[in-house]
Amino acid sequence: METLFDYLHLRRLGINTHQEPVVYMRQDCHVAMSEGFYAHSRVQISTASHQTIATLVLVCSDLLSHQEAGISEATWHLLGCPADGEQAWFRHARPVDSMSFVRGKIYGQRFTQEAASAIIADIKAGHYSDIQLSAFVTSCAGDRLNLDETIAITRAMVDSGQRFDWEQDKVLDKHCVGGLPGNRTTPVVVAIVAANDLLMPKTSSRAITSPAGTADTMEVMTPVTLDFARMQAVVEQQGACLAWGGSVSLSPTDDIVIRVERALDLDSEGQLVASVISKKVAAGSKQVLIDIPVGPTAKVRSQATAQTLKHLLEQTGAALGLDVRTVITDGSQPIGRGIGPALEARDVLQVLRNDGHAPQDLREKSLQLAGVLLEMGDKAAPGQGYALAQSTLLSGQAMARFEAICLAQGGFNEPQLADYSHVIRAERTGVVAYFNNRFLARLASLAGAPNARSAGMDLHVALGDQVQAGDPLFTLYAEAPGELAYALDFLNGHTDVIRIEDDMV
Structure with a gap:
């Protein structure tokens, strides 16, 4: 490979950075110093067969040698799963041209089909850093996408992945x-x-x-x-x-965008x-x-x-x-x-x-x-x-x-419930009048779900049910005592998860 820059040997570090490609190198290695890399630089990585862009993290310890560049799991996949020791070359990434469309959107311009296709293609290729993804998500938040823009982004997302054709009229x-x-x-x-x-x-x-x-x-x-x-x-x-x-890589950019939306706690009707x-x-x-x-x-x-x-x-x-x-x-x-x-x-x-x-x-x-x-x-x-x-x-x-x-x-298995449980009981007599769905979901998550598959919550009441003080409202399940305690601690600070009111009948 003809290059104008030195190489390092790749080393898979087994670090999960979700969809964001990350590369690690010593801040005093010859490549970092000669290229003028700084922490959070966007770096183009090239091997003999693959190329991608990653965010640089500089290492100030002996985790890596001066001849090594560590890569996250996302980077490893984008580079075609290279073997440890494979040579790679590095340089500053070129500016992402499609960011001009995102900046235009922030200042009131509309996405065209060309703009949407360019943005989605760059997101799929890993060209957007999390900061750039955040700008894109923010530009689309709320009701900022009209119908034409929504259609353009949808079409671009379809084109970015695989597609089934069942050759039938009813699917x-x-x-x-x-x-x-x-x-x-x-x-x-x-x-x-x-x-x-x-x-x-x-x-x-x-x-x-x-x-x-x-x-x-x-x-x-x-x-x-x-x-x-x-x-x-x-x-x-x-x-x-x-x-x-x-x-199955259907609309593969979707999970990337959703991850950033969740982190920012921003919803977009058009993106949904x-x-x-x-x-x-x-x-x-x-x-x-x-x-x-x-x-x-x-x-x-x-x-x-x-x-x-x-x-x-x-x-x-x-x-x-x-x-x-x-x-x-x-x-x-x-x-x-x-x-x-x-x-x-x-x-x-x-x-x-x-x-x-x-x-x-x-x-x-x-x-x-x-x-x-x-x-x-x-x-x-x-x-x-x-x-x-x-x-x-x-x-x-x-x-x-x-x-x-x-x-x-591939087979069928019967579900099993977690070993640890705790029953939450009504503190007063009355009628079940309100469920806070967000708090219920949060409580089940703190108990370990979905990573702990058998954890979660079992409801014993529904709206309109009459309950006596001491009746069970729900049971929390967890796979470890610590997770159960964590969920119960959250519950102690949120008493309005299920509201019981006086029976007016």
């Missing part, structure tokens, strides 16, 4: 915009739809800040990390899958729509049903916001060839009893098995959503989808198809 999907603990309708809906011989290649997310995503819940029962070919084979065999979207629609298009879906829960402590807190989101989702979907329908549902309390991967998996199996202890709200909502999808797939006449969904569930066909999907993905 169904569903999604929930989130913000509601439990609400694990997807596995039940997929099983019912697939049992009626409709195609439903479902990819789902892992939790970012919540106690469980659908992928986390499914992973309790079956492998969800399927590559592109494996997912295709499962869908062709069973008509559906329940896979983790990150493993682009995230949802891009993944559905990439999965090869044609008909999509989207659940928008609305409640005072849900992600969507007003009917006006829900209607705006409904319009954006449907219009953006239409622009990319999707038939998108939305349902606005009650987000005032969790759906199901379990919050956390194993507890939610238990709820799902109880519904699918027609268990008498199954949470009826989860069962009913799953049937409603599945019924709409059966009508969208022309398996049921308008108004008859619910009845077909119900008969499919009661007959055992849905459970049989669910088990078949799990076996095709």
Whole structure:
């Protein structure tokens, strides 16, 4: 390789920097000194076969020799998984040209398709530092993206990854915009739809800040990390899958953007729509049903916001060839009893098995959503989808198809609950009047979910229930005593998680 700069030997340090590529070198090594690198420089790294840009961290110890450059896991993957000792060359990265579009947006300009494509391509290539990503996310926050910009970003995100083509007119999907603990309708809906011989290649997310995503819940029962070919084979065999979207590189820039949004605690209606629609298009879906829960402590807190989101989702979907329908549902309390991967998996199996202890709200909502999808797939006449969904569930066909999907993905396991638990009881007599969904989710997360799969929370009451002082409200589960204590300590400072008021009747 012809170069104008010296090389160092790469060393994989095994450091997880999530999606941000990072490189480490001694501040007194010859490359750092000759190139004038400083901490947080953006550095171009070139090997004989690969090239990427990373953020530089300077080391002031003997962690590395003067001839070595350490790389994070993200950098290692972007460089094609090089062997330790492979030579690499370094220089200052060129300015990222697409940042001019981000600066323009900050000062009031609109994203064109050219701008959106350039930004998303640079994000995918790892050219944006976290500081630059933060600027992009901030420029899109709130309602700063109009419909045309949302469509442009969505199209660019689709083009950045792989895409399935099932060569069928009816390919169904569903999604929930989130913000509601439990609400694990997807596995039940997929099983019912697939049992009626409709195609439903479902990819789902892992939790970012919540106690469980659908992928986390499914992973309790079956492998969800399927590559592109494996997912295709499962869908062709069973008509559906329940896979983790990150493993098949569908809209790969989405997780990067979401990570920064969560860190900044910023939401963007346009980015949410682009995230949802891009993944559905990439999965090869044609008909999509989207659940928008609305409640005072849900992600969507007003009917006006829900209607705006409904319009954006449907219009953006239409622009990319999707038939998108939305349902606005009650987000005032969790759906199901379990919050956390194993507890939610238990709820799902109880519904699918027609268990008498199954949470009826989860069962009913799953049937409603599945019924709409059966009508969208022309398996049921308008108004008859619910009845077909119900008969499919009661007959055992849905459970049989669910088990078949799990076996095709690599096996089926029964969920297990954590060893340590603590029951929280009502301090007064009255009526359950309020759930703080955000605090409930936080509490389950502090108990260890989703990383501790069997941790979380089991609810024993619902809105409107009458309780006596001392009655159980919920049980916390944790895999370690320290995590249980940590969650209980949080609870002691937040008494308004479940509110009980006087019974006025």
